[in-house]
Amino acid sequence: MNRHAPRLAPELDALLEDGRVIERVPDVVRARLLSRAHATVAAVAAIRRDPIPPVRRRSGLTLALAASLALAIGAAAAAATLRGRAPSPLPPAPSAIPRTDRPAHDSALDIMPLSPTVAPQSTFTAKPHRSTRSATAQESYAAEIHLLTRAQVAYASREFTDTLALVAEHGRRFPSGRLAEEREALRVRALAGAGRTEESRRAAAAFTSQFPRSILLPRLGDP
Amino acid sequence: MGYLRLVHSAPPAPTPESACLTAFDNDLDYIFATLKRLGAAPYEVEDLAQEVFVVLHRNWRSLDTDRPLRPYLFGVAFRILCAHRRRWSREIPWGDMDADNRVANPANPEGSLESKQSHALLMAALERLPMSRRAVIVMHDLDEIPIAEVARSLSITRFGAYARLRKGRRELATAIRRLSRGEATA
Numbered sequence: 460m461n462r463h464a465p466r467l468a469p470e471l472d473a474l475l476e477d478g479r480v481i482e483r484v485p486d487v488v489r490a491r492l493l494s495r496a497h498a499t500v501a502a503v504a505a506i507r508r509d510p511i512p513p514v515r516r517r518s519g520l521t522l523a524l525a526a527s528l529a530l531a532i533g534a535a536a537a538a539a540t541l542r543g544r545a546p547s548p549l550p551p552a553p554s555a556i557p558r559t560d561r562p563a564h565d566s567a568l569d570i571m572p573l574s575p576t577v578a579p580q581s582t583f584t585a586k587p588h589r590s591t592r593s594a595t596a597q598e599s600y601a602a603e604i605h606l607l608t609r610a611q612v613a614y615a616s617r618e619f620t621d622t623l624a625l626v627a628e629h630g631r632r633f634p635s636g637r638l639a640e641e642r643e644a645l646r647v648r649a650l651a652g653a654g655r656t657e658e659s660r661r662a663a664a665a666f667t668s669q670f671p672r673s674i675l676l677p678r679l680g681d682p
Numbered sequence: 683m684g685y686l687r688l689v690h691s692a693p694p695a696p697t698p699e700s701a702c703l704t705a706f707d708n709d710l711d712y713i714f715a716t717l718k719r720l721g722a723a724p725y726e727v728e729d730l731a732q733e734v735f736v737v738l739h740r741n742w743r744s745l746d747t748d749r750p751l752r753p754y755l756f757g758v759a760f761r762i763l764c765a766h767r768r769r770w771s772r773e774i775p776w777g778d779m780d781a782d783n784r785v786a787n788p789a790n791p792e793g794s795l796e797s798k799q800s801h802a803l804l805m806a807a808l809e810r811l812p813m814s815r816r817a818v819i820v821m822h823d824l825d826e827i828p829i830a831e832v833a834r835s836l837s838i839t840r841f842g843a844y845a846r847l848r849k850g851r852r853e854l855a856t857a858i859r860r861l862s863r864g865e866a867t868a
Contacts, residue, residue, distance in 0.1 A: 474800055474803065475824060477801055478719075478801055479825075481711050482714075482715065488728060493710075496739075499732075500702070500739060503739065
């Protein structure tokens with residue numbers, strides 16, 4: 460095997476012998492890496508089963524529009540301030556996270572919804588400070604996420620009956636929750652997956668009328 | 683609903699995925715050791731090992747199960763580390779900057795080759811080798827993988843592998859001598 464290579468010097472050979480020992484990876488690191496590996500496998504499986512539709516581009520466009528709108532509002536506020544009109548706090552940037560504490564709107568934003576998942580924010584009204592939000596609301600949101608995540612897992616596992624049960628539970632506990640739109644979209648897809656075509660069609664029609672601008676609309680027909 | 687997709691847990695994995703995870707678990711120590719021997723910094727080994735798994739998982743179904751897995755894993759780790767170096771070479775100094783300090787001031791200079799620092803000495807010497815020759819040395823002299831398999835894994839000719847091995851061994855011996863004498867720079 461080594462006919463083309465020089466023989467190793469004894470001291471180098473001894474050093475290499477020492478270097479051949481392979482240390483064991485610490486258990487905590489091993490567990491972390493295996494967890495990441497499992498997550499990778501799950502993500503790949505989910506993507507294969509549920510490919511990301513081209514609606515993503517539209518979502519990007521929506522975000523770009525939202526950013527442009529935020530810039531325009533900021534510019535208008537700055538101009539108003541410079542002109543000496545009633546100064547007002549700068550409007551917050553649009554958030555992609557749905558919110559329930561939507562204050563009453565008194566501006567053009569009411570007639571220009573950014574997108575169904577990008578909730579219109581208050582424009583020139585004072586935004587409730589983060590610290591004033593009740594812990595109950597946050598806990599409620601966390602519970603919503605937890606419940607809908609379970610439903611999503613059940614859907615990904617093609618357990619449509621369980622999915623529908625979880626969706627129904629979410630509907631009972633959070634009838635007008637922040638994730639109602641996602642819940643209803645999941646209900647449509649779960650019904651379709653369970654082969655309840657007619658109910659799925661009715662649910663899709665209800666979803667369309669309730670959320671006519673939803674970015675989830677194109678996905679309702681996905682398997 | 684995209685954020686929900688990010689957080690949902692794994693559906694029941696089919697058999698190939700389970701086999702891939704098991705193989706990764708079995709050879710995780712080897713992957714870590716290989717990345718360190720090739721010069722990966724401690725803070726980046728874990729992420730690089732994860733990248734190795736991603737490649738392994740992607741190619742798992744097309745792997746020849748009759749061949750040993752470690753040469754393949756070595757080749758993947760080598761390429762990932764090289765790509766990582768190319769990406770970050772402008773921002774991050776190459777190699778372990780503390781290596782010279784660790785070896786240049788050993789606690790017992792007279793018996794350094796036999797001391798507990800011999801492993802650190804070898805690693806520091808390996809860091810002084812160019813990546814192409816270091817890979818051949820690590821694979822053949824440390825992992826004891828036959829040179830034909832080394833050439834195959836690194837996509838080079840057998841003659842080229844022998845040439846790198848010869849030159850690499852000379853450079854390694856020189857680096858060890860210099861480090862043992864306490865010369866901080868080659």
